[in-house]
Amino acid sequence: MxxxxxxxxxxxxxxxxxxxxxxxxxxxxxxxxVIYLERKVSAHMQDRLGPMRTGGxxxxxxxxxxxxxxxxxxxxxxxxxxxxxxxxxxxIVFIGSYAVYAVIxxxxxxxxxxxxxxxxxxxxxxxxxxxxxxxxxxxSNNKWSLLGAMRSVAQIVSYEIPTVLSxxxxxxxxxxxxxxxxxxxxxxxxxxxxxxxxxxxxxxxFIIYFIASLAETNxxxxxxxxxxxxxxxxxxxxxxxxxxxxxxxxxxxxxxxxSAIAATIFFGGWNSPFxxxxxxxxxxxxxxxxxxxxFVFVQMWLRWTLPRLRVDQLMYVSWKVLTxxxxxxxxxxxxxxxx
Amino acid sequence: MPETNLENITTSTGRPLRHEEVVVNVGxxxxxxxxxxxxxxxxxxxxxxxxxxHIGYLHRCFEKHAESMNNYQQVVPYVDRMDxxxxxxxxxxxxxxxxKLLGITVPERVEYIRVxxxxxxxIASHLIAAGTYGLDIGAWTPFLYxxxxxxxxxxxxxxxxxxxxxxxYMWVGGVSHDLPPGFxxxxxxxxxxxxxxVKEYNDLLSYNDIFIRRTANVGVLPADVAIAYGCSGPVLxxxxxxFDIRRDDPYSIYNRFEWQPQIGxxxxxxxxxxxxxxxxxxxxxxxxxxxxxxxxxxxPDGDVFSxxxxxxxxxxxxxxxxxxxxxxxxGFYIVSDGSGSPYRVKGRSPCxxxxxxxxxxxxxxxxxxxxxxxGSLDIVLGEVDR
Numbered sequence: 001m002x003x004x005x006x007x008x009x010x011x012x013x014x015x016x017x018x019x020x021x022x023x024x025x026x027x028x029x030x031x032x033x034v035i036y037l038e039r040k041v042s043a044h045m046q047d048r049l050g051p052m053r054t055g056g057x058x059x060x061x062x063x064x065x066x067x068x069x070x071x072x073x074x075x076x077x078x079x080x081x082x083x084x085x086x087x088x089x090x091x092i093v094f095i096g097s098y099a100v101y102a103v104i105x106x107x108x109x110x111x112x113x114x115x116x117x118x119x120x121x122x123x124x125x126x127x128x129x130x131x132x133x134x135x136x137x138x139x140s141n142n143k144w145s146l147l148g149a150m151r152s153v154a155q156i157v158s159y160e161i162p163t164v165l166s167x168x169x170x171x172x173x174x175x176x177x178x179x180x181x182x183x184x185x186x187x188x189x190x191x192x193x194x195x196x197x198x199x200x201x202x203x204x205x206f207i208i209y210f211i212a213s214l215a216e217t218n219x220x221x222x223x224x225x226x227x228x229x230x231x232x233x234x235x236x237x238x239x240x241x242x243x244x245x246x247x248x249x250x251x252x253x254x255x256x257x258x259s260a261i262a263a264t265i266f267f268g269g270w271n272s273p274f275x276x277x278x279x280x281x282x283x284x285x286x287x288x289x290x291x292x293x294x295f296v297f298v299q300m301w302l303r304w305t306l307p308r309l310r311v312d313q314l315m316y317v318s319w320k321v322l323t324x325x326x327x328x329x330x331x332x333x334x335x336x337x338x339x
Numbered sequence: 340m341p342e343t344n345l346e347n348i349t350t351s352t353g354r355p356l357r358h359e360e361v362v363v364n365v366g367x368x369x370x371x372x373x374x375x376x377x378x379x380x381x382x383x384x385x386x387x388x389x390x391x392x393h394i395g396y397l398h399r400c401f402e403k404h405a406e407s408m409n410n411y412q413q414v415v416p417y418v419d420r421m422d423x424x425x426x427x428x429x430x431x432x433x434x435x436x437x438x439k440l441l442g443i444t445v446p447e448r449v450e451y452i453r454v455x456x457x458x459x460x461x462i463a464s465h466l467i468a469a470g471t472y473g474l475d476i477g478a479w480t481p482f483l484y485x486x487x488x489x490x491x492x493x494x495x496x497x498x499x500x501x502x503x504x505x506x507x508y509m510w511v512g513g514v515s516h517d518l519p520p521g522f523x524x525x526x527x528x529x530x531x532x533x534x535x536x537v538k539e540y541n542d543l544l545s546y547n548d549i550f551i552r553r554t555a556n557v558g559v560l561p562a563d564v565a566i567a568y569g570c571s572g573p574v575l576x577x578x579x580x581x582f583d584i585r586r587d588d589p590y591s592i593y594n595r596f597e598w599q600p601q602i603g604x605x606x607x608x609x610x611x612x613x614x615x616x617x618x619x620x621x622x623x624x625x626x627x628x629x630x631x632x633x634x635x636x637x638x639p640d641g642d643v644f645s646x647x648x649x650x651x652x653x654x655x656x657x658x659x660x661x662x663x664x665x666x667x668x669x670g671f672y673i674v675s676d677g678s679g680s681p682y683r684v685k686g687r688s689p690c691x692x693x694x695x696x697x698x699x700x701x702x703x704x705x706x707x708x709x710x711x712x713x714g715s716l717d718i719v720l721g722e723v724d725r
Contacts, residue, residue, distance in 0.1 A: 047487050143361055147363075147385075221477070221549055232370060305480060306478065306549055307547060308477025308478075309552070309553070310552075311385055311705060
């Protein structure tokens with residue numbers, strides 16, 4: 001793709017600009033669809049109908065209407081807030097989530113930046129959101145926001161460790177941090193996917209990764225940073241209008257990002273499950289998005305089923321359950337490879 | 340709950356470390372407080388150091404209003420608005436008190452209708468309590484499931500008296516409307532529909548591992564503390580005290596039915612924890628269904644308006660009647676000076692006493708536990724403030 005763009009454009013700047021913008025063409029419609037989907041999924045799980053009026057057919061235009069409403073809203077900055085930080089925070093959070101897409105291979109022919117340290121980059125850049133969240137909590141000058149931000153930072157930092165350790169299991173098998181390489185190793189039928197290798201270690205690693213990624217995206221049962229029944233809305237309490245929308249957008253962007261990583265490193269990414277059947281660069285996009293959306297759906301499913309953990313229980317799960325098991329997986333896979 | 344003894348931590352020179360405490364207001368506008376309760380919470384990080392409940396945001400001078408009504412009957416709509424989640428139970432308590440003051444007995448059919456309504460209302464009220472409790476813990480879905488069933492109870496009420504929340508249904512000496520045709524069949528349908536639903540709630544919420552972890556051993560209210568604070572209803576029974584006014588001091592016709600008061604047994608943790616209080620409500624709903632079914636089968640025919648007095652003018656005197664509302668011991672103390680309007684009406688609010696234990700049982704817990712405790716007490720501020 002990069003070479004193709006280079007052949008029609010003579011300026012490298014435009015080439016990288018186009019490559020950089022392509023994920024946005026996925027994210028914006030994805031956010032519109034997934035917010036609508038979240039409402040419909042939750043509604044049908046709860047014996048409701050969800051939005052039914054806006055736009056006619058089953059309220060399909062509800063998210064668009066909401067977006068327009070949020071754009072029109074007054075941009076309120078609390079008088080006692082640290083105004084610069086308050087304005088900056090949502091964008092840093094969004095950048096943190098969006099930058100992950102740079103190394104996610106959407107297809108065999110499209111990846112934003114095919115760097116050798118892809119997975120390490122994902123782990124590193126997704127932590128950028130922590131800075132934004134802490135900024136939001138601190139700058140709002142609100143006790144609930146600060147409590148929410150503190151919880152969130154503690155949570156994301158803790159859950160990064162099991163995430164990284166479970167990713168490490170895959171890296172040990174693949175011997176590469178490059179996501180395109182990892183995908184190519186899983187080509188062929190679905191039993192070539194890493195999830196079925198070195199059973200059960202990689203499978204356990206996947207479970208650990210998925211639970212930890214729920215916590216990293218602040219989804220139920222780990223949504224304590226924005227636990228509406230305790231902390232009003234956590235660090236987004238003082239945000240309204242488009243800045244609130246940016247937080248929401250980054251949550252949904254993050255949801256897909258962690259799902260995409262799970263699909264890529266455990267479930268073959270853009271590879272067709274059926275060997276060469278329906279395989280190719282464009283089918284690759286289809287398979288990749290399908291796999292990602294399945295995990296997004298599972299996240300919604302869990303959200304509308306489970307209650308929320310308490311802060312200390314959350315830390316307990318991370319440090320005393322997930323981390324030791326992730327270490328056990330690493331040791332198991334390591335022994336398997338050596339022996 | 341981890342024991343947090345912060346005073347024992349000192350520097351090497353023996354000076355106790357100072358923790359910075361913050362005061363936060365949970366409420367009166369906060370998503371977790373049921374109604375307009377304001378909890379002034381002193382926090383040390385996530386740990387609750389002290390809780391000071393502030394009430395009075397919904398004070399509507401019910402007792403004073405009652406004195407200036409020119410008829411005892413006109414107080415009933417005000418009574419409705421005390422505990423708006425269980426308005427039938429409120430009506431029931433008040434009309435029983437006035438009837439005792441007047442010394443009248445009501446027809447059999449009226450007694451049965453009242454018991455059916457009161458027990459259906461108890462189910463509806465417990466559904467709100469359990470559903471919003473799930474919401475407090477972070478589970479959205481059970482809340483809407485429970486509202487689905489509550490809707491059917493409200494349909495039954497609407498069918499009977501036209502109102503869905505505040506009924507003004509029970510009148511002194513009778514009820515405002517006889518049961519409409521088809522009510523008994525529809526109510527029986529509801530009973531058979533509702534029984535399996537309780538299992539659904541248990542599968543989805545009561546025995547959910549996360550829910551148990553969040554509520555078991557949290558906010559333990561020992562039986563002696565509960566009695567000392569005058570707690571009643573599911574809060575008292577959750578602490579393992581087997582006391583239900585419907586059985587121990589029967590009013591109306593409650594002694595005719597087969598049912599069992601439910602008490603907390605500490606299955607998931609300590610007796611008197613949040614899970615016990617929650618579970619008592621779930622089990623009480625099944626018992627209420629038993630009572631409703633029996634009453635529906637036994638209900639006689641008759642004229643429901645025959646005992647309604649033309650003029651309510653009781654002899655001078657005073658009366659106290661206590662009934663078991665959905666939230667506990669609801670008492671009405673009425674003083675008559677012989678005129679047409681009550682000289683004094685005092686409501687004994689169960690929620691007020693139940694609320695008063697919050698500081699006692701939530702010191703040293705975490706913020707999330709405080710919300711769980713407040714939710715498990717099931718407070719309706721309309722009744723606390725009156």
